Amino acid sequence: MIDFDTAFARLIGHEGGFTRDAKDPGNWTGGKPGAGQLKGTKFGVSAASYPHLDIEHMTLEQARSIYREDFWGVLGEAHPAVKFQLFDAAVNHGRANAIRFLQRAVGVADDGAWGAVSQAALTRMDHNDVLLRFVAHRLRFWSSLTTFDAYGRGWTRRGAENLLLAAQDN
Structure with missing residues (x-):
């Protein structure tokens, strides 16, 4: 059985640490290069989806909480x-x-x-x-x-x- 902890461990292996790539639409709070603020992506949590968060200083536990609440159990x-x-x-x-x-x-x-x-x-x-x-x-x-x-x-x-x-x- 794949529970949340197993799924999260697998998924976080696909997601990297902090990046602030200006060419990546997900790194911008407006969802496209040049739109909004360039806040970046960390652990797969993007500025485009979560413009209100401090992406750069997000902890792994904060990412885990977001994943459980917003993406697990669809x-x-x-x-x-x-x-x-x-x-x-x-x-x-x-x-x-x-x-x-x-x-x-x-x-x-x-x-x-x-x-x-x-x-x-x-x-x-x-x-x-x-x-x-x-x-x-x-x-x-x-x-x-x-x-x-x-x-x-x-x-x-x-x-x-x-x-x-x-x-x-x-």
Whole structure:
């Protein structure tokens, strides 16, 4: 069973320490280069998503609290491997985008809101098929971004690691 502590330990391995890259939209409080303040990202917590926080001085425990409150437990019932993958994607892409990837993986309208129709479709599918399709949708998304040339190597490394974890967890 993958509990929050296990999921957090895995996820924090994907996320780095403090960065203040002016080319990274997540480092700006306005969500795009030059918009708002350049406050940076730390432990995967970005200025774009949390403009009110002192990103540079954030502790690991503060990040853990944010992850537990805002990103853990997005789904109701699901295989633990699927829950972990959604958690990782929610931190990386935002909750609504992560849900859209999962909705695409289970073949329902991708509105970013998890409800009864999405849950029923997930319940009907084999979790291994869901995992493969979910990570494929993440890879497609990353490769569509204009910042892929700058950050794509790290994103695809993360995707590969998540495929290995999915195989381990199933």
